[in-house]
Amino acid sequence: MLTSVLHAEIYEQPEAIRRMLDAETDRVAELARALAARDCRYAIIAARGTSDNAARYAQYLMGASLGLPVALATPSLHTRYGARLRFDGALAIGISQSGTSPDICAVIEDARRSGAPTVAITNNLDSNLARAAEFVIPLHAGPERSVAATKTYTTQLAALALLTLSIAGDTTGLAGLAAVPEAMAATLALDARMQEIAGAMADAVAAVTIGRGYHYATAWEIALKLKELTYVPTEPYSAADFQHGPIALVRDDFPITLVATQGAVADDLTTLATRLHELGAHLTAISDVPAILDVADRPAALPVSVEERFAPMTAIVAGQLLAFHLARARGFDPDNPRSIRKVTETR
Amino acid sequence: MLTSVLHAEIYEQPEAIRRMLDAETDRVAELARALAARDCRYAIIAARGTSDNAARYAQYLMGASLGLPVALATPSLHTRYGARLRFDGALAIGISQSGTSPDICAVIEDARRSGAPTVAITNNLDSNLARAAEFVIPLHAGPERSVAATKTYTTQLAALALLTLSIAGDTTGLAGLAAVPEAMAATLALDARMQEIAGAMADAVAAVTIGRGYHYATAWEIALKLKELTYVPTEPYSAADFQHGPIALVRDDFPITLVATQGAVADDLTTLATRLHELGAHLTAISDVPAILDVADRPAALPVSVEERFAPMTAIVAGQLLAFHLARARGFDPDNPRSIRKVTETR
Numbered sequence A, B: 001m002l003t004s005v006l007h008a009e010i011y012e013q014p015e016a017i018r019r020m021l022d023a024e025t026d027r028v029a030e031l032a033r034a035l036a037a038r039d040c041r042y043a044i045i046a047a048r049g050t051s052d053n054a055a056r057y058a059q060y061l062m063g064a065s066l067g068l069p070v071a072l073a074t075p076s077l078h079t080r081y082g083a084r085l086r087f088d089g090a091l092a093i094g095i096s097q098s099g100t101s102p103d104i105c106a107v108i109e110d111a112r113r114s115g116a117p118t119v120a121i122t123n124n125l126d127s128n129l130a131r132a133a134e135f136v137i138p139l140h141a142g143p144e145r146s147v148a149a150t151k152t153y154t155t156q157l158a159a160l161a162l163l164t165l166s167i168a169g170d171t172t173g174l175a176g177l178a179a180v181p182e183a184m185a186a187t188l189a190l191d192a193r194m195q196e197i198a199g200a201m202a203d204a205v206a207a208v209t210i211g212r213g214y215h216y217a218t219a220w221e222i223a224l225k226l227k228e229l230t231y232v233p234t235e236p237y238s239a240a241d242f243q244h245g246p247i248a249l250v251r252d253d254f255p256i257t258l259v260a261t262q263g264a265v266a267d268d269l270t271t272l273a274t275r276l277h278e279l280g281a282h283l284t285a286i287s288d289v290p291a292i293l294d295v296a297d298r299p300a301a302l303p304v305s306v307e308e309r310f311a312p313m314t315a316i317v318a319g320q321l322l323a324f325h326l327a328r329a330r331g332f333d334p335d336n337p338r339s340i341r342k343v344t345e346t347r
Helices: A005-011 A013-036 A050-066 A102-113 A128-132 A151-168 A171-178 A180-201 A215-230 A239-243 A266-278 A290-295 A308-329 B005-036 B050-066 B102-113 B128-132 B151-168 B171-178 B180-200 B215-230 B239-243 B266-278 B290-295 B308-329
Strands: A042-046 A070-072 A090-096 A118-122 A135-138 A207-211 A234-238 A255-260 A282-287 A298-301 B042-046 B070-072 B090-096 B118-122 B135-138 B207-211 B234-238 B255-260 B282-287 B298-301
Touching: A005 A013, A005 A308, A013 A135, A013 A151, A013 A171, A013 A180, A042 A050, A042 A102, A042 B042, A050 A070, A050 A090, A050 A151, A050 A215, A050 A308, A070 B070, A090 A102, A090 A128, A102 A118, A102 A128, A118 A128, A118 A151, A135 A151, A151 A171, A151 A308, A171 A180, A171 A308, A180 A298, A180 A308, A207 A215, A207 A239, A215 A234, A215 A255, A215 A308, A234 A239, A234 B234, A239 A266, A255 A266, A255 A308, A266 A282, A266 A290, A282 A290, A282 A308, A290 A298, B005 B135, B005 B151, B005 B171, B005 B180, B005 B308, B042 B050, B042 B102, B050 B070, B050 B090, B050 B151, B050 B215, B050 B308, B090 B102, B090 B128, B102 B118, B102 B128, B118 B128, B118 B151, B135 B151, B151 B171, B151 B308, B171 B180, B171 B308, B180 B298, B180 B308, B207 B215, B207 B239, B215 B234, B215 B255, B215 B308, B234 B239, B239 B266, B255 B266, B255 B308, B266 B282, B266 B290, B282 B290, B282 B308, B290 B298
Parallel strands: A042 A070, A042 A090, A090 A118, A118 A135, A207 A234, A207 A255, A255 A282, A282 A298, B042 B070, B042 B090, B090 B118, B118 B135, B207 B234, B207 B255, B255 B282, B282 B298
Antiparallel strands: none
């Protein structure tokens, strides 16, 4: 295999999360104590692209663990419509690898001006976002040289999990989180299998990814990697939304990637997988649920099962490898995607 | 032209909105007075499919007019993860044509149990959703016989506008809203033009729709109609998110439908339209901005300009007509989309 920066960074992820957890666990415990004194009734997260998918993960994790509704910010309200949003009762979080996108900074600046607690999650301590926020959680991912984000995504998920579990005082959960890097490392064993699946998908003209609950984020992030690296138009869905209309797309051989691991929605997704199979879809399943792997045309069996709330950090590794190999199978260079740059500044 | 239920319902929309405004304006003014006494710091909206696109409109309208952050609910937290969300400070709104989807009802029931004010926006007063909520705004759209929602979408937008402007006490805005049905009726004149554009798009294998701000909702709703009726996989984007990765998809002849009307984001979208044109995209523009219509390969010039905040009710008419004609151009029956039913009950 030719060397690839992207491929190397996919493999760096377990170590990056370990580094972040080692450096930040005590600091985030302090941050959690500081937040306890503030009136946080809901969270609002500003993010774009990959970081917005990390925000989708937080919607489920913070909702289930803290009972906290999570809103995804609409930055153009701040930068284009001059809206003066009230932030009383909000915990405002900005997520950005580079920390430079002006619209994300604008949301956090407005929130801080209103007195709401603000947290920046970024790989760049020397950034406008880090300066704008009252609190910062650095990702410790090291420089990310690929245009397509991988290790900054999974460290963002881990940072959000660390923050949420620390606020919840969930020491069992924190112990589970500490074991995630090992499970991610084991998941890298799917590399050859994802290459086989990519070979079978090389001619796709469009695709869909589906997840539910915690893996809604995983479905979005796999779809984004496929678009960035393979140029296959791929739309992500929640299993429920997909049935409200878009299921009409499915015809013979339509490629669908389903992400479903053991937990609260496994039964729903088993039912959906069976229906999609009957409709003639070509189903790739990234899963540790035997009934789903059985019905899939292209099963990718996750070698290690983790708690459902942590599975987005393992399952995405399989998705990243799929995007990497599909780019190559289609004759593209995964290290040099067209038309995009590492840092996109939108206003 | 063969008769079509869908086509007839597209044409019924101006009258449906007039009916809703006539019947509900005074009642919603009362509702607004009742809400003023409650502690609403942010809104949370539960919806699926087309109704979720109406919720996206509310994110901008309520943000800009009321300074209210709007969260889109994640219903599976309630139905599958047993989360007990706190709703203090929330205004909870459920939007559903049929009022029957159990997951949407579950969010509103949980919110009402916590003491938050709850509003149902539905075409079915005799539904679980209408019974679950403290307040109801009926859509008055009459029976919607098409599987693909049209008049219930635009009456949902109008109901959300009526609620927002009533809370804001914006009498000028309410007068502007009352003039929208006439502008929608004028937009129906684009019928033949959208048929021409549909003819040119008949062979598309994938597509993208783009909007920003208020038209983020329009981009989503056009994409959903295209998927439901034409089976062209079509993904909606905000102009900003599209530049954070997915712009890599664009190659020669990639079909993009841009929705952009006069207002705060017109300059941004003019810049983006020029860039997409240079990248070789095949650009359809639903617009009243001369610079955008000039650069588009397939301009669809809106015959009447309305205030930006109301333009989602006019521009979507062009999008609905596009989906209708593209279904026919591709040999499908727009009244009988495959694999979907009018009412989808997800849990």
